[in-house]
Amino acid sequence: MNSQDFLTLNLVGAGAFVVWYLLSRGGSKNPTRLDMKAKDSAPPLINPEPAQSPTHEVGPVAATRPAVHPDLEQRKSKNLNVIFSYNSHTWDAYEVLGVPAGASIKTVTEAYQTQIRRCEKESVDFFETAYKAILNKT
Numbered sequence: 001m002n003s004q005d006f007l008t009l010n011l012v013g014a015g016a017f018v019v020w021y022l023l024s025r026g027g028s029k030n031p032t033r034l035d036m037k038a039k040d041s042a043p044p045l046i047n048p049e050p051a052q053s054p055t056h057e058v059g060p061v062a063a064t065r066p067a068v069h070p071d072l073e074q075r076k077s078k079n080l081n082v083i084f085s086y087n088s089h090t091w092d093a094y095e096v097l098g099v100p101a102g103a104s105i106k107t108v109t110e111a112y113q114t115q116i117r118r119c120e121k122e123s124v125d126f127f128e129t130a131y132k133a134i135l136n137k138t
Contacts, residue, residue: 093133096127098111
C-alpha cells in the first residue's frame with residue numbers, strides 16, 4: 001500500500017464519518033425559546049419568613065431590608081480590609097502582602113520585608129504602596 005492509497009482511504013473514512021454524524025443528528029432542530037412570562041416551576045431555595053424588626057416597618061422598605069439573625073441585630077460589623085489603588089486597579093493590601101485581614105502591624109511588617117526580599121525591583125513600589133496603606137489605616 002503506497003502513500004496515495006493510504007491518503008485516499010483516510011479521506012473516504014473521514015468523509016463517511018462526517019456523513020454519518022450529520023445524518024445521525026436527526027436534522028435541524030429549533031433552538032429552545034426563553035419564555036420570560038412563564039411561571040417559575042423551581043421550588044424556592046429559602047422559605048422566607050416574615051422578619052419582625054424592632055420598628056415594625058411596613059411597605060416596600062420592610063420588604064427590601066435583609067433578614068438579620070436575632071443574635072446579630074445589635075452588632076455592627078467591622079471591615080478589616082484595606083483597599084488601595086495602584087495603576088488604576090484596586091487591591092486589598094492584606095491580600096497583596098499575603099496576611100489575613102486585620103493582622104498585627106508586626107506580622108504585616110514581617111510579610112512586607114519578606115516580599116521585598118523575594119520580589120523583582122519593578123514590584124517594590126507595589127508592595128510599598130500596600131504596606132503604607134495598612135500603616136495609614138491603623
